[in-house]
Amino acid sequence: MSCSGPVSELPSLSAALDALRRNEVSSEELVSELLRTIECWNPTLNAYVYVNSEEALACAREADARRRAGDPAPWVGVPIGIKDNICVRGQPCTCGSKILKSYRSPYDATVSRRLREAGAVFVGRLNLDEFAMGSSTETSAWGPARNPWDVDRVAGGSSGGSAAAVAAGMAVAALGSDTGGSIRQPAAFCGCVGLKPSYGRVSRYGLVAYASSLDQIGPLTRTVRDAALLLSVLAGRDPMDSTSLDVPVPDYIAAVDQAPDDLRGRCIGLPREYFAEGIEPDVAQAVKAAVADMARLGADVVEVSLPHTHYAVAAYYLIATAEASANLARFDGVRYGLRVPSEDVLEQYERTRAEGFGQEVKRRIILGTYALSAGYYDAYYLRAQKVRTLIRRDFERAFQQCDLLLTPVAPTTAFRIGERISDPLTMYLGDIFTVPANLAGICAISIPAGLDSRGLPVGLQLMAPALEEARLLQVAHVVEQTRPRLPRPPLASRASGGSPA
């Protein structure tokens, strides 16, 4: 296999499951092919920070044996990529940070356990912004993941490695985590599907916490149906996570497979505040085109208002950083991870954390510590929580008028590596369309809408009320069919026009 030019197409998750079931391909073949692609393109894209080839192949061979022995589990032998902040027993979990460089998790996250029990094979650990703090994967201690559509551009973040791997055919499907858009925005930038489930739909046990009240694990996949497949394994009550919800899990696959051909009877809301200034014309155009197609399919399209959208980013960066300041306190060099030995324990804390954490993580810990400090708590943290309530009510009111909301995922398409890294405020403002769903705890999905004039993918975001993933996936699937099919990404620099070095 040549390492230049576009990649050969790896099957979608649905196709891989079918092929394995029909014995058209063995897990070993599938995983070998995948490992070859990774070997070929990972040096360019830096999507994986760790690939466990040997173990993955061993697991694949074992899976093939299980399948031959008649194990009917549908997932047996399917390779899945895992974001490097979700624990898999015995594997590294660096969270993109020097402070966890040598750390291996002694236990499985609940999602990892569920996938393992279903028969999935874990191929490697996917790059991310350090502790999922970032919107470009540039804050990773292991270097940025690059965008398969233009390797000079970011893959988005924080699940940039997951999105790049899925888009470039280096993963059949991947897990990401979404605290303020970390699944949806990279999915949009890389031209794949990213689902952020409702808060409490998927267990967080074993996801290294960034902001506990906002974090959710979700799938990054080639298609909406693939997202439904993966969600059906991930979703459900977990006794190890008190915030996971004890409500029945609908049949997401059926919701997609039984989707009608049109959108008659569906009411789609366009929140006025999401179409204000600051959106690139190509992004606005792509969303408009999708709206037109949806109307053509019989959807009622109405304008709605989410009046507190303007405050969402500020509220998000107070709540998330406040929680993060406590969540990251455990990285102190006492029990695991990096330790910089010192004279006394206080100095050891200081030196370990000074050396172990990167700039952005430190910025957020300081911001969050400040927001919780005596005398500032009411003005910052408490007020942000009140804004959060207002934003939740905005959505409740909007969903009385429509079934789903349609918005852009981000104001722009993928930006250049280095373009925003020294300007955190601009970087934060890019999260404006994704953070409200996390604050409100509702579900949202990003699907490819097409390409902009530079040939970069544009994402389309659909949002549905909490626990309405079935509705969300069904409509997303119908809309997906109306969108132009994306070509394979060039895996090259657009600026140079040629293939990467």
Added chain:
Amino acid sequence: MKFAVSIGLEIHVQLRTRTKIFCGCPTTFGAPPNTQVCPVCLGLPGALPVLNREAVRLTVMAGLALGCRINLRSKFDRKNYFYPDMPKNYQISQYDLPLCVGGGLEIETPAGRRFIRLRRIHLEEDVGKNLHFAQSSGVDFNRAGVPLMEIVTEPDLTSADEAHTFLLALKEVLLHGGISDCNLEEGNLRCDVNISVRPEGADELGVKTELKNLNSFRAVHRALDYEIRRQIDLLSCGRTVVQETRRWNDELGITESMRTKEEAHDYRYFPEPDLVPVELTEEQLTEWRAQLPELPAARRARLVREYGLPEYDAKVLTADPDVADFFEAAARRSQQPKIVSNWIMTEVLRVLGERGSSIRDLPLTPDALAELIEMVQRGVINMPAAKSVLAELMEHGGRPAEIIERRGLVQISDRGALEPVVEEVLRDHPGPAADYRNGKAAALQFLIGQVMKRTRGKANPKLVAEVLRARLESQSPSS
């Protein structure tokens, strides 16, 4: 100048749960370091807490026993500070919505009964334990995540004696309620105190200090005595008390400055996002209230009323609810409550004290004690024999009748069997016999002793005296 003292206590009580507060690790004391740990209580990346409902129930039971108002909706918060024994560098505790609010406990003081108000009771997790070696330090996390209930009093206590009395009374309530084992050696009950003094008659409380490292009730008493003196001395010579935290140095018997107000932590409390609020219902509280065992004060009154015991006996017996249970079981069986009480207070409690063990660990059963007492009453055995049977019962258990039979301790209460022995004794000891006849009554005791000796202690002493007297008085000295 006279000074008034105000003391408030913060008491950490380890709850009687099998497992830790946020994970399934056992709470057993004394295991080798770091053998009762898991990803949750070690604070590994990604691990999440899940609340142990039994810890909530026990805290609410304590609240009900102490007359607190129970918050139907309460929540957990993170208390942030760095310390090597803290796995997450924050402690999951309760800040502004504790499980229990208000309430209090009546104590007896030389000046009469006083009601000491409680401010709140909240639930939190314990931390690990730092260990220091010659060249390095370590942390044992077995204790990390053990459920603790923190009871905070109002500053209502006015002396070291009162504080001590309060702690004993509180311990009784917690033991009776089955809430904690209150084992001080295992650190089940730990206490910090806040103390201030002010000139008598002053409206406002004086500047307070907080005392830490009080590992026993005795240490609380000593530290308070010392600190009250220290503060009064300062104020008396026109100086001021600095608001600070002080550590009790048990060896030197003094308190030493640890940190001042300026150095105090900003704990940056905020609601714990990994746990959902604790919701209780009135029905739940009603059910738990019904489960609440009888408390010490009520039980004391009932023991006096139902069994006719003196106040003193009731107090001694109810100091340990297991002892009180034992008493009631034995008293019901024997119908001789005061005698049962005497046996328990003298013989049984003495042995428990010597061994430092609990009545639950004794092989002696209430039935066996009742049976033994009955046999003494019926004259089957005498007191010395009964004490020796009891000793065996407390050591090995068994049934009194069998032990008496096996050891041949049945009392000789047959006049016909005693008369030849009495004859023998009178023949061998004519002197004392003559003394008695000549009006020296004390000589009879000697003769009884001789008969007991010859029957190897089995004779019924009352009967011996009777036979001796009859024999001596029937024969004139001259005959």
